[in-house]
Amino acid sequence: MNIFEKIYCRIFQFCFKVAIPFLPYRNPVILDNVESISQILKEKHAEKVLIVVDSNIEKLKLNYNLEKTLTDNNILFFKYDKIFSDPTINNVEEAKNLYIENKCQAIIGFGGGSAIDCAKAVGARIARPNLSIPKMAGILKILKEIPLLIAIPTTAGTGSETTVATLITDSETKRKYMIGDFPLIPKYAILDAENIKTLPQNITAFVGIDVLVHAIEAYIGNSTTKKTREQSLQAVSLVYKNLYDTYLDGNNLEKRRNMLQASYLAGCAFTISYVGYCHAIAHTIGGMYHVPHGLANAIIIPYVLEAYGEKIYKKLKELGVAAGLFDENINQEQGAKIFIESIKDLNSKMGIGTKIDAIKKEDINEIVKNALKEGNPVYPVPVLMGKKELSLIVEKLMK
Ligand SMILES: [Zn+2]
Known part of the structure; x- marks a missing residue:
């Protein structure tokens, strides 16, 4: 150099x-058990939610408690579970369509960094329907509130629940797009050790x-x-x-x-x-x-x-x-x-x-x-x- x-x-x-x-950094509100999610959703009048979950996590049934809590509290959920490794543009678009078709009012990212990153990008696409993922790449391109986003990390690693960034891959070109903006910081993060004991x-x-x-x-x-x-x-x-x-x-x-x-x-x-x-x-x-x-x-x-x-x-x-x-x-x-x-x-x-x-x-x-x-x-x-x-x-x- x-x-x-x-x-x-x-x-x-x-x-x-x-x-x-001078930048609007904020930390998510931290909760320590999955059961507390129903209270938050009720307070925010969210009756229908989108869950974005890693396919591996779904296989391990780590999301069982989350789904039971939602069902017990009459909160309807729609699940997107097609993320196999790094989240792709197709994953984001499919999950976004599921959110819109079912008139969801909140997004829950459940899993490792991939699921939470995908959930963030879904929020960004909903806030900015006219901006494609490649056009959002870089920093400060969203500049608008996204729907209520709750992150439930299950890997104790990525820190994605606290960050401004998401990384989305174009599966054809293998190119990765980093999108970074303050509205992408989840409003809540649920750090529940029960979710990760079978990792x-x-x-x-x-x-x-x-x-x-x-x-x-x-x-x-x-x-x-x-x-x-x-x-x-x-x-x-x-x-x-x-x-x-x-x-x-x-x-x-x-x-x-x-x-x-x-x-x-x-x-x-x-x-x-x-x-x-x-x-x-x-x-x-x-x-x-x-x-x-x-x-x-x-x-x-x-x-x-x-x-x-x-x-x-x-x-x-x-x-x-x-x-x-x-x-x-x-x-x-x-x-x-x-x-x-x-x-x-x-x-x-x-x-x-x-x-x-x-x-x-x-x-x-x-x-x-x-x-x-x-x-x-x-x-x-x-x-x-x-x-x-x-x-x-x-x-x-x-x-
Ligand atoms: Zn890392």
Whole structure:
């Protein structure tokens, strides 16, 4: 990256940082059990609702309690359950049509990031019927209230319940469209550990490490605030105290609850302080080869942190203290290295490897191009990177 590109990126990021206190960020109202949803819907006079649920979650019947509560309270629901991995434009259009045909009055996103992202995009399409998904891509294109949106995360990972963003894929071109605007922040988020106790072990691991990566990338970036730094530190501490135990015993509701809390805190932090190149590469690889988002992030993060080098030693040491790995008297470089090694250890204990086999040599240029397009100038990364640096990271990810 040349000096003029670097200056452009930093000025862009500086303007966003200065604007943070003036932007209409808000956090969703948090509730801790699914049963409370009927009360909210009644207060808002919503008698017909659309549920957007991941197909896998539907198979696991995790939405049983939600549907029972709605039925018991005479709230009619219509269910869209055709999301198989990343939500596509077709998913959004089909779910939107279901909402309109049945004159629904609220949207419930139930599941992982995919279902909640799809629910957000449905809301956006209803608020802006004349704007297609590709036309909404980017930031601040909606600028209008969307229908009542309630997010019920079931994976304790994506943080999508707190964020302004949604990521929708065009299934034909494989292109991903990021839409970011304040009306997309759900009004309510229900963090109910009962919903996630049957989550399979590997998914628990992937989404748990994703939480950690959200917290790390938000913390080491240049656009942090006192609050997002605190939220990141708390999230890291919760992940180190709870993730591996949850992986070993999914029925431990207290640990599951703590991971939901970590996911929420990390989500709040990165909504304001952004993520970094790890996510930019993971999104691209996820879109090209269908590698689960959390798995991609888990494998990529140590390489990205090592590539940032000494610029982030101090912050990584602070994260290591929050993780309980050592006390603050440790030397910065040593602390940073122990923290990176601890992520590798956690990955390995949970069966996560160190390479992404799917990456093809001939695709490196495309991966790097798309990752740079996502990362620069928006992500306030600690060290700006260009084609050369990102290519080196992607090469290391290959077998
Ligand atoms: Zn993520």
